[in-house]
Amino acid sequence: xxxxxxxxxxxxxxxxxxxxxxxxxxxxxxxxxxxxxxxxxxxxxxxxxxxxxxxxxxxxxxxxxxxxxxxxxxxxxxxxxxxxxxxxxxxxxxxxxxxxxxxxxxxxxxxxxxxxxxxxxxxxxxxxxxxxxxxxxxxxxxxxxxxxxxxxxxxxxxxxxxxxxxxxxxxxxxxxxxxxxxxxxxxxxxxxxxxxxxxxxxxxxxxxxxxxxxxxxxxxxxxxxxxxxxxxxxxxxxxxxxxxxxxxxxxxxxxxxxxxxxxxxxxxxxxxxxxxxxxxxxxxxxxxxxxxxxxxxxxxxxxxxxxxxxxxxxxxxxxxxxxxxxxxxxxxxxxxxxxxxxxxxxxxxxxxxxxxxxxxxxxxxxxxxxxxxxxxxx
Numbered sequence: 001x002x003x004x005x006x007x008x009x010x011x012x013x014x015x016x017x018x019x020x021x022x023x024x025x026x027x028x029x030x031x032x033x034x035x036x037x038x039x040x041x042x043x044x045x046x047x048x049x050x051x052x053x054x055x056x057x058x059x060x061x062x063x064x065x066x067x068x069x070x071x072x073x074x075x076x077x078x079x080x081x082x083x084x085x086x087x088x089x090x091x092x093x094x095x096x097x098x099x100x101x102x103x104x105x106x107x108x109x110x111x112x113x114x115x116x117x118x119x120x121x122x123x124x125x126x127x128x129x130x131x132x133x134x135x136x137x138x139x140x141x142x143x144x145x146x147x148x149x150x151x152x153x154x155x156x157x158x159x160x161x162x163x164x165x166x167x168x169x170x171x172x173x174x175x176x177x178x179x180x181x182x183x184x185x186x187x188x189x190x191x192x193x194x195x196x197x198x199x200x201x202x203x204x205x206x207x208x209x210x211x212x213x214x215x216x217x218x219x220x221x222x223x224x225x226x227x228x229x230x231x232x233x234x235x236x237x238x239x240x241x242x243x244x245x246x247x248x249x250x251x252x253x254x255x256x257x258x259x260x261x262x263x264x265x266x267x268x269x270x271x272x273x274x275x276x277x278x279x280x281x282x283x284x285x286x287x288x289x290x291x292x293x294x295x296x297x298x299x300x301x302x303x304x305x306x307x308x309x310x311x312x313x314x315x316x317x318x319x320x321x322x323x324x325x326x327x328x329x330x331x332x333x334x335x336x337x338x339x340x341x342x343x344x345x346x347x348x349x350x351x352x353x354x355x356x357x358x359x360x361x362x363x364x365x366x367x368x369x370x371x372x373x374x375x376x377x378x
Contacts (some may be wrong), residue, residue, distance in 0.1 A: 101222065110165065286320055329367060
């Protein structure tokens with residue numbers, strides 16, 4: 001799976017700010033109408049309760065919109081709540097029998113319809129707008145009559161509702177893009193944290209090697225150097241041989257320990273270095289002995305990635321535990337194009353759960369990630 005993380009922070013955060021500002025202004029406008037026309041209703045407390053109910057419904061729906069959009073059922077509930085609110089307001093006005101505007105309920109329900117508009121296809125919010133306006137029109141005509149002025153007010157209400165919902169419907173692609181960017185940003189942040197943890201683990205591993213060097217080998221070398229230990233003594237020779245073997249296992253290249261993986265990668269890394277793309281290799285854990293298909297696919301993925309990069313230093317990190325093995329090629333400049341990794345995945349047995357992906361940030365920095373299941377591979 002190939003993906004490209006995207007643009008600037010300013011774009012990422014403008015959409016939620018704009019929507020939040022519109023929400024605040026919208027609710028202030030609604031509550032102003034509710035307070036201004038409380039005297040037109042028989043039970044003013046019912047109007048306040050309806051407004052609070054619309055506010056609670058919006059608060060329930062907004063997190064779902066931000067999480068990826070409303071489902072069909074949630075959109076149906078939003079429309080039903082809007083229709084019910086308009087009907088209750090109209091019913092209360094009918095019993096009271098007073099004149100005056102009744103369209104604050106349409107505006108309040110329009111907030112729920114706006115959430116539907118940014119989450120669902122146009123047919124969903126169009127149906128909702130028709131139902132809400134129909135409920136409003138029935139009560140308005142029965143109470144206020146069908147005079148020219150009243151019909152003009154209904155037309156203005158319908159026009160306002162359509163304009164508002166059209167604007168929010170037009171925002172739907174932008175909000176969907178923002179959601180994808182936010183998801184990708186979170187993935188890149190998580191990946192960056194993993195890479196930092198890997199770097200810390202590598203430094204800790206190197207510290208252990210230096211501690212071993214200082215605690216074991218240096219005292220022996222100092223003793224030989226100052227003459228307190230005779231280099232010809234059998235015990236000294238045995239200790240030298242023992243420490244040499246220990247240090248060799250700790251300090252030499254881990255190609256053999258990596259089950260041949262790093263040995264297979266060596267020609268690829270050497271060729272990349274000749275092209276001006278040297279790779280610093282970091283290994284944490286033991287990847288074991290991957291099957292030939294896994295090794296071949298991994299080496300090919302790294303080779304294809306390095307060939308697409310412009311000349312600059314990169315870092316190859318291998319993280320292994322008992323269950324999974326992860327390999328990262330981290331680079332600081334954007335590749336010329338993305339390498340084809342899909343064909344490699346098809347060549348690896350499904351039991352290995354081999355996966356490869358390229359992530360590139362807005363600055364051009366990114367990484368190739370390859371992982372497989374060590375247990376299944378073995």
